[in-house]
Amino acid sequence: xxxxxxxxxxxxxxxxxxxxxxxxxxxxxxxxxxxxxxxxxxxxxxxxxxxxxxxxxxxxxxxxxxxxxxxxxxxxxxxxxxxxxxxxxxxxxxxxxxxxxxxxxxxxxxxxxxxxxxxxxxxxxxxxxxxxxxxxxxxxxxxxxxxxxxxxxxxxxxxxxxxxxxxxxxxxxxxxxxxxxxxxxxxxxxxxxxxxxxxxxxxxxxxxxxxxxxxxxxxxxxxxxxxxxxxxxxxxxxxxxxxxxxxxxxxxxxxxxxxxxxxxxxxxxxxxxxxxxxxxxxxxxxxxxxxxxxxxxxxxxxxxxxxxxxxxxxxxxxxxxxxxxxxxxxxxxxxxxxxxxxxxxxxxxxxxxxxxxxxxxxxxxxxxxxxxxxxxxxxxxxxxxxxxxxxxxxxxxxxxxxxxxxxxxxxxxxxxxxxxxxxxxxxxxxxxxxxxxxxxxxxxxxxxxxxxxxxxxxxxxxxxxxxxxxxxxxx
Numbered sequence: 001x002x003x004x005x006x007x008x009x010x011x012x013x014x015x016x017x018x019x020x021x022x023x024x025x026x027x028x029x030x031x032x033x034x035x036x037x038x039x040x041x042x043x044x045x046x047x048x049x050x051x052x053x054x055x056x057x058x059x060x061x062x063x064x065x066x067x068x069x070x071x072x073x074x075x076x077x078x079x080x081x082x083x084x085x086x087x088x089x090x091x092x093x094x095x096x097x098x099x100x101x102x103x104x105x106x107x108x109x110x111x112x113x114x115x116x117x118x119x120x121x122x123x124x125x126x127x128x129x130x131x132x133x134x135x136x137x138x139x140x141x142x143x144x145x146x147x148x149x150x151x152x153x154x155x156x157x158x159x160x161x162x163x164x165x166x167x168x169x170x171x172x173x174x175x176x177x178x179x180x181x182x183x184x185x186x187x188x189x190x191x192x193x194x195x196x197x198x199x200x201x202x203x204x205x206x207x208x209x210x211x212x213x214x215x216x217x218x219x220x221x222x223x224x225x226x227x228x229x230x231x232x233x234x235x236x237x238x239x240x241x242x243x244x245x246x247x248x249x250x251x252x253x254x255x256x257x258x259x260x261x262x263x264x265x266x267x268x269x270x271x272x273x274x275x276x277x278x279x280x281x282x283x284x285x286x287x288x289x290x291x292x293x294x295x296x297x298x299x300x301x302x303x304x305x306x307x308x309x310x311x312x313x314x315x316x317x318x319x320x321x322x323x324x325x326x327x328x329x330x331x332x333x334x335x336x337x338x339x340x341x342x343x344x345x346x347x348x349x350x351x352x353x354x355x356x357x358x359x360x361x362x363x364x365x366x367x368x369x370x371x372x373x374x375x376x377x378x379x380x381x382x383x384x385x386x387x388x389x390x391x392x393x394x395x396x397x398x399x400x401x402x403x404x405x406x407x408x409x410x411x412x413x414x415x416x417x418x419x420x421x422x423x424x425x426x427x428x429x430x431x432x433x434x435x436x437x438x439x440x441x442x443x444x445x446x447x448x449x450x451x452x453x454x455x456x457x458x459x460x461x462x463x464x465x466x467x468x469x470x471x472x473x474x475x
Contacts, residue, residue: 005032090391145437156211218258444469
């Protein structure tokens, strides 16, 4: 059902859209003439007015016009829907930065909490969470331009998950592209490694993600790992080498042994849920038993830093299913977990096939809040603390993605990536390099081509263009 808004001053269209999108995240929102509108928003130099059917509210406009408008709309829509959104009017993806800035300005924690409540209509528990995350990130975040991270991306997955909008190609369909892709990726690894050595840069962390790095066969995986180790790990003072082993159906004893030999010290085995019906629905071709089996195998082979991801708000799941996932993960005792809120992205099959065509019901807000409480219980039971956080558009419940870890096992790459204070050289199709100019507090991006054929045929061009951008910092 479309949400039709009449706004007298389209200068504030973005702010109005943002707040309506919090309460009506999967609806089409349009701005129309007054006679067509369901909701009327009136703004002048002194007054804010809101009307919907019999509901009417008026308020004086504050000095901070945009935030005053956001607060006003948030409270009007809360009155109408009775839905509770704990983040209030905070829309940005890095709310912990606000907390850190306030702390660095000399505000006490109590003052920060009050600012979050009054200025942003956010709940106290979200302010406290931001403070915890800000303190954890501040200990680790980069302060030296010569420290860099390297991201290596695998462009293939065994299957594409229902909720996924990333560039990932089902390996069964793209089998003929695997060998030329790996050859191009190795060429990029070698080319950028030469640049790193030439400029005497320090690789602090290496992250092999995707896609699914373990989607290729054992020999192909070993070939890539050998190149990563020889070019990026062996002669650098790397603090952290992470490999995403997200899909247990692609993880073998041989691949785990290869990782051990290549000095991988952190891996992710990502269930998303421990409920088999949901795994089947979202297109993951494995069971919860497969997850347990591969987790235990990794422990047997000596991996003592294992992360697990879960997703809150998957279709058909309620508090009961999340509680089951929690209990199963408590038995496994991972060293860190990442709790993702389901983001309904328009490029995903879930949005196209279920939301648009089948009218799947979004999990009610009250249930989402209970699920997040359960994820906090999970972290408490595992003895792990929040260390990084980010938010996305169109998240079910307008909540957050949150990483928890044991002390000393926080993912360095995750913090540097989300804080954007460290240059990331990204390799592989669709991988985005970020060159960080610390003194100017700005960044420049360089995205690799997404299309596999284009990536493979133009790999030399991408290597050279990446070097040219990096030269603007490391000249």
